[in-house]
Amino acid sequence: MLAISNVSFHFGSRIMYQNASLTVYPKNRIGIVGHNGAGKTTLLKLINGDLTPDEGSITMPKGCTIGFLNQDLLSYQTDESILNVAMEAFGPVLKIQEQIDTILHEMETNYKEELVEKLATLQERFDAMEGYSIKSKAEAILAGLGFKNHELERPLQSFSGGWRMRVMLGKLLLMKPDVLMLDEPTNHLDLPSIQWIENYLSSYEGAVLIVSHDREFLDRAINQTVEVSHGRLTSYSGNYSFYLEDRKLRAELQKNAYENQQQKIKETERFIERFRSKATKAKQVQSRIKMLDKMEMIEDVRNDNPEINMDFKFSQQPGKVISELNDFDKAYDEKIIFKNANLQLMRGDKVALIGANGKGKSTLLRLISGKENFDIGDRSGGHNVITAFYAQHQLEDLNVENEILDELKQAGSDKTEQELRGILGCFLFGGDEIFKKIKVLSGGEKSRVALAKTLISEANFLMLDEPTNHLDIPSVNILIQALQQYLGTYLIVSHDRHFISHVANKIWYIEDAQLKEYPGTYQEWVEWKSRQEAEKELLEKLEEEDKQTSSSTKKEKKKYTNYDLKEWQKKFKKAKNEMEKFEELVMELEEKKEEIEGSLANPDIFGNPDKLAETNRLYEQVKSDLETATEEWENWTMEFEELEEQKPN
Known part of the structure; x- marks a missing residue:
C-alpha cells in the first residue's frame, strides 16, 4: 500500500532521516515512537507530501487516499455547523x-421527460453511494467523539480548539482514507472518546499511523511499533508494551556489542601506539590503522528512562484539611454542573479527577x-496551604525572551543555580540547552519548563490540568517520578491512563452533578466500575425477564417463579448488599489504619509514652477490625459470585 524506500531528509545541516525504509500494508495499525524532535511528525508530513x-x-x-490529522487543522475556521463540516x-x-x-x-416550472430520466439516474447513483445514510453516519461519529445532539448545528468556530480538532477527526474517519495518519489525537480527547476511538480503529480496513505519547492508547490501538531514532526507522511487530520488551533485549545485545567493540578499539590503539616506531611491525601497524578506519562503529545505548531525584522543600506545612466545600451549587445559565455537592481534600491526598469533557472538571479546579x-x-x-496551578495557558505566561535557566530563576524559589541546573537535567535539559531561549522551544519543551517551574515553587498543594499534553513518553515518565517523590498534596485532571495509574491513590469523578470518590488506584477503580456496571446490567436483565414473563408461563412454571427465582433474587440482593457494605467498611478501616500509622511518626505521640500506648492499642484494634471485615467481605464476595453462576434457568 505504501513504500518508503531509502529516504533521506535534512533540515539545514541536521540529518532527520538517512536511508530510512518502511513498508505499510492494509490493516497495519502502526505507532510511531521516539523522542521529541526525532522526526515523527516530519515522517507523516513526508508521507502526506507536505515535505519532499x-x-x-x-x-x-x-x-x-491519505487522511492526516495534524495540529495545523486547529487554525481552520468556518461558520458552517459541525455536522456540515463533518x-x-x-x-x-x-x-x-x-x-x-x-x-x-x-422541474417545478419546467417538467421535461429528459429531466425525469436524469433525476432517476442521479437518485439511483445517490442510493448506491448510501447517500440517504450519510447524515446518520456523521451524527454517529460525532456522538462517539463526545458531541451532544443539540450541538451539531452550532458553527465550528464557536467551539474551542480541542473540540474543533475532534470535528476534523470525525471528518477524516468518515472519509475512510486508505492511510489514516493521526498526530497526537488523544491531546484533544477525553477518556470516553479515547476508548471509542480505540474500538473504532480495531476494525479499520485501511492502514493507520499514529504518533502519540499515550502508552495505554498505543497498547490498545496498534499492532506494530516503528521507532524513529538516529535517522532510521526500526520496526517491532507488536504494540508498545511488546516494543519495550523487545527493545530491551535488543539494547542488551547492542550494549554488549558496543562494549566489545570499544575494548577491541582500545587494544588495537595500544598495539599501534606501542609498535608505531618499530620498522619490523610497520606492516601490522598500518593494517590495524586501516582496520580502524573501515570499522563500522556501533552506537552506545541511550537511556530513555533516566531516574531522577528531586528534593522538594516546603516553607510551611499545611493543615490537615487542604480544601473543603460543603453543599455547593454551580451552574452556567440552564446547565447545572454541581448540585448540593461536597468535597474534602486532605493533606497527603494524591487525587486524579477523570471523566468526559464538559462534566465540570476544570470548573472544579x-x-x-x-x-x-x-x-x-x-x-x-x-x-x-500554598497552591501552584498548572494548565496549558501557563505556557503563555513564560517570558519568550528568557533563557530556560533564567526562567526558572524567576520562579520564586531559593534554589541555587546548581540546584536549578540539576532540576533542568531531570527534565531532559542538559548541557548548553539550558541557555536556549523560550521562544525557540517546541510545545513539549515549553511544557517541561512550565512543569519544572510549578514543581520548584515550594507549593504544598499542586493542581495540574492535563500536564501530559505535548509531552513525549520519556518526559511523562520523568513527571511520574517527580510526583511520586512529591511529599505534598495534588489534584490532577488527566485522560492519560498510564500516567494516573502511577500517580493517584484516589479517583474523583463527576456523576449526576455530584463529586464522587473512589479511595483507591485507577486500576482498582476500573475493576470496581466494571463490577458495578455488570451487576446493574444483570439486575436490569432479571427485572426485564420478570416483566416479560407471561401469566400463562408463570402458571406453568409456578415453582420456578414463586420459589426458585424469587428465592435466588432475595439471596442475590442480600449478598450484593453485604458485599458492598463490607467493601466500604474495609476501605474506611484501611484509611483509619493509614492515618494511625502516619500519627505514629508524630513527635507529640512517639515522645509521649501514654499517648503512644493508647495509639498502639487503637492501632491493634483497627488492625483486628480490618482483618475481620476483610474476611467478611471475601466471604460475601464468594457468595455473590457463586449465586451469579447459580441463576435458575
Whole structure:
C-alpha cells in the first residue's frame, strides 16, 4: 500500500532521516515512537507530501487516499455547523445531492421527460453511494467523539480548539482514507472518546499511523511499533508494551556489542601506539590503522528512562484539611454542573479527577483555587496551604525572551543555580540547552519548563490540568517520578491512563452533578466500575425477564417463579448488599489504619509514652477490625459470585 524506500531528509545541516525504509500494508495499525524532535511528525508530513525527501522515494498505488490529522487543522475556521463540516467527507455524494436539488427545483416550472430520466439516474447513483445514510453516519461519529445532539448545528468556530480538532477527526474517519495518519489525537480527547476511538480503529480496513505519547492508547490501538531514532526507522511487530520488551533485549545485545567493540578499539590503539616506531611491525601497524578506519562503529545505548531525584522543600506545612466545600451549587445559565455537592481534600491526598469533557472538571479546579465562585455553598480548610496551578495557558505566561535557566530563576524559589541546573537535567535539559531561549522551544519543551517551574515553587498543594499534553513518553515518565517523590498534596485532571495509574491513590469523578470518590488506584477503580456496571446490567436483565414473563408461563412454571427465582433474587440482593457494605467498611478501616500509622511518626505521640500506648492499642484494634471485615467481605464476595453462576434457568 505504501513504500518508503531509502529516504533521506535534512533540515539545514541536521540529518532527520538517512536511508530510512518502511513498508505499510492494509490493516497495519502502526505507532510511531521516539523522542521529541526525532522526526515523527516530519515522517507523516513526508508521507502526506507536505515535505519532499532529499533522496529516496515514497510510493503508493494510484488512487490511494491519505487522511492526516495534524495540529495545523486547529487554525481552520468556518461558520458552517459541525455536522456540515463533518459531512464534507462525502464530497461526491453531496455533489449528486446538489444536482438532484437543482433538477427538482427546475422541474417545478419546467417538467421535461429528459429531466425525469436524469433525476432517476442521479437518485439511483445517490442510493448506491448510501447517500440517504450519510447524515446518520456523521451524527454517529460525532456522538462517539463526545458531541451532544443539540450541538451539531452550532458553527465550528464557536467551539474551542480541542473540540474543533475532534470535528476534523470525525471528518477524516468518515472519509475512510486508505492511510489514516493521526498526530497526537488523544491531546484533544477525553477518556470516553479515547476508548471509542480505540474500538473504532480495531476494525479499520485501511492502514493507520499514529504518533502519540499515550502508552495505554498505543497498547490498545496498534499492532506494530516503528521507532524513529538516529535517522532510521526500526520496526517491532507488536504494540508498545511488546516494543519495550523487545527493545530491551535488543539494547542488551547492542550494549554488549558496543562494549566489545570499544575494548577491541582500545587494544588495537595500544598495539599501534606501542609498535608505531618499530620498522619490523610497520606492516601490522598500518593494517590495524586501516582496520580502524573501515570499522563500522556501533552506537552506545541511550537511556530513555533516566531516574531522577528531586528534593522538594516546603516553607510551611499545611493543615490537615487542604480544601473543603460543603453543599455547593454551580451552574452556567440552564446547565447545572454541581448540585448540593461536597468535597474534602486532605493533606497527603494524591487525587486524579477523570471523566468526559464538559462534566465540570476544570470548573472544579477553579472553584477549589478560588479563581471562580460557587453559586451556593460553604468553604473551609486551607490553613497554610500554598497552591501552584498548572494548565496549558501557563505556557503563555513564560517570558519568550528568557533563557530556560533564567526562567526558572524567576520562579520564586531559593534554589541555587546548581540546584536549578540539576532540576533542568531531570527534565531532559542538559548541557548548553539550558541557555536556549523560550521562544525557540517546541510545545513539549515549553511544557517541561512550565512543569519544572510549578514543581520548584515550594507549593504544598499542586493542581495540574492535563500536564501530559505535548509531552513525549520519556518526559511523562520523568513527571511520574517527580510526583511520586512529591511529599505534598495534588489534584490532577488527566485522560492519560498510564500516567494516573502511577500517580493517584484516589479517583474523583463527576456523576449526576455530584463529586464522587473512589479511595483507591485507577486500576482498582476500573475493576470496581466494571463490577458495578455488570451487576446493574444483570439486575436490569432479571427485572426485564420478570416483566416479560407471561401469566400463562408463570402458571406453568409456578415453582420456578414463586420459589426458585424469587428465592435466588432475595439471596442475590442480600449478598450484593453485604458485599458492598463490607467493601466500604474495609476501605474506611484501611484509611483509619493509614492515618494511625502516619500519627505514629508524630513527635507529640512517639515522645509521649501514654499517648503512644493508647495509639498502639487503637492501632491493634483497627488492625483486628480490618482483618475481620476483610474476611467478611471475601466471604460475601464468594457468595455473590457463586449465586451469579447459580441463576435458575
